[in-house]
Amino acid sequence: MRLIGTDRARSTAPGEAPGEAPGIASGRVARVSRPARARVARAARAAAAVLVAAPLLSACSAESLPRLGMPFPVTNQGPRILLLWQASWLTALIVGGIVWGLIIWAVIFHRRKHPDDPLPKQTRYNLPIEVFYTVVPLIVVSVFFFYTARDEAKITAVKPNPDVRVQVNAFQWSWQFQYLDENVEVTGTPGHLPTLVLPKGESVEFLLHSEDVIHSFWVPAFLFKMDVIPGRDNKFEVVPEKVGEYAGKCAELCGAYHSEMLFNVKIVEPADYQKYIAGLKARSAQ
Numbered sequence: 001m002r003l004i005g006t007d008r009a010r011s012t013a014p015g016e017a018p019g020e021a022p023g024i025a026s027g028r029v030a031r032v033s034r035p036a037r038a039r040v041a042r043a044a045r046a047a048a049a050v051l052v053a054a055p056l057l058s059a060c061s062a063e064s065l066p067r068l069g070m071p072f073p074v075t076n077q078g079p080r081i082l083l084l085w086q087a088s089w090l091t092a093l094i095v096g097g098i099v100w101g102l103i104i105w106a107v108i109f110h111r112r113k114h115p116d117d118p119l120p121k122q123t124r125y126n127l128p129i130e131v132f133y134t135v136v137p138l139i140v141v142s143v144f145f146f147y148t149a150r151d152e153a154k155i156t157a158v159k160p161n162p163d164v165r166v167q168v169n170a171f172q173w174s175w176q177f178q179y180l181d182e183n184v185e186v187t188g189t190p191g192h193l194p195t196l197v198l199p200k201g202e203s204v205e206f207l208l209h210s211e212d213v214i215h216s217f218w219v220p221a222f223l224f225k226m227d228v229i230p231g232r233d234n235k236f237e238v239v240p241e242k243v244g245e246y247a248g249k250c251a252e253l254c255g256a257y258h259s260e261m262l263f264n265v266k267i268v269e270p271a272d273y274q275k276y277i278a279g280l281k282a283r284s285a286q
């Protein structure tokens with residue numbers, strides 16, 4: 001049986017009325033011809049390649065694949081997040097390539113060749129193909145779900161005793177960073193961006209607190225953002241790994257000056273971090 005046939009030379013099966021979908025109008029169970037079975041087998045092999053690709057891609061490292069526009073990761077969690085992103089994109093591209101290929105194949109090889117050509121035989125259903133295109137997406141989504149759930153649990157895990165604890169207070173329209181164990185803080189305004197200084201190689205826990213509306217704490221170089229919700233303090237933990245200066249911003253439209261809600265992140269050596277904290281303490285003592 002053809003899905004949508006254009007083969008006008010196809011012979012009618014014994015007992016089948018001309019132009020009738022085999023086994024449908026007459027109430028018989030549809031049988032699948034050999035060429036159709038071969039096509040389903042080819043499609044099944046292509047789908048199997050996609051399904052195999054996802055776990056294989058996850059066995060690659062983030063550095064061995066293109067970053068696809070994502071920033072270079074600067075925390076211990078960055079490579080895991082980047083790889084999840086890369087594997088998802090590449091799997092989607094493979095699935096997209098197969099779908100585009102099938103569309104182009106149908107457009108080129110099954111186009112109407114003559115204006116007087118009759119409509120091709122209209123097939124109402126094909127059980128193997130329907131089972132195939134129901135089961136394969138379910139498997140693809142399950143693979144996506146498995147890796148997303150596994151990585152989300154690891155990315156959002158917090159340890160009981162982090163080296164540094166920073167409470168991030170978001171307000172319309174800037175940020176305050178409180179170093180909880182040192183009892184010092186830095187407060188910004190829309191015209192004066194606050195800088196969040198973090199020590200390289202030490203675990204930092206962020207406690208996200210909102211004073212008013214929903215904001216979102218986003219450092220693009222962390223490849224991560226988390227909502228800051230009034231009445232519900234979220235937390236996450238990272239180990240900064242690359243010394244440098246990075247941009248931070250609010251990623252939730254929170255009011256008129258949302259676009260001004262910017263801050264800087266500076267990852268420094270632990271000794272420089274201690275000097276910075278000592279300077280903040282000296283200034284607050286004045």
Ligand SMILES: [Cu+2]
Nearest residue numbers: 215250254261
């Ligand atoms: Cu905001």
